[in-house]
Amino acid sequence: MADDLRSAVGRKSSFFGTIKAVGASFFGVRGSRAHQSDVSRLNPVHVVIAGVVLAIGFVLFLLFVVRMVIR
Helix, strand or coil, X not given: CHHHHXXXXXXXXXXXXXXXXXXXXXXXXXXXXXXXXXXXXXXXXXXXXXXXXXXXXXXXXXXXXXXXXXX
């Protein structure tokens, strides 16, 4: 199990590609073929970081929109 985790964390992928995959997953527009490709090449640590960053960005965007509407 430890070897599987080390090999998964050692995967080389671009952070932009990770952001793109996580962003598409937020909206549910990821196809099964693309999902299988992502599972085999994305670094799980990058996926978690990207998910947290995009979630915070989404909340901040919603707060901005609400403040603009209230004015």
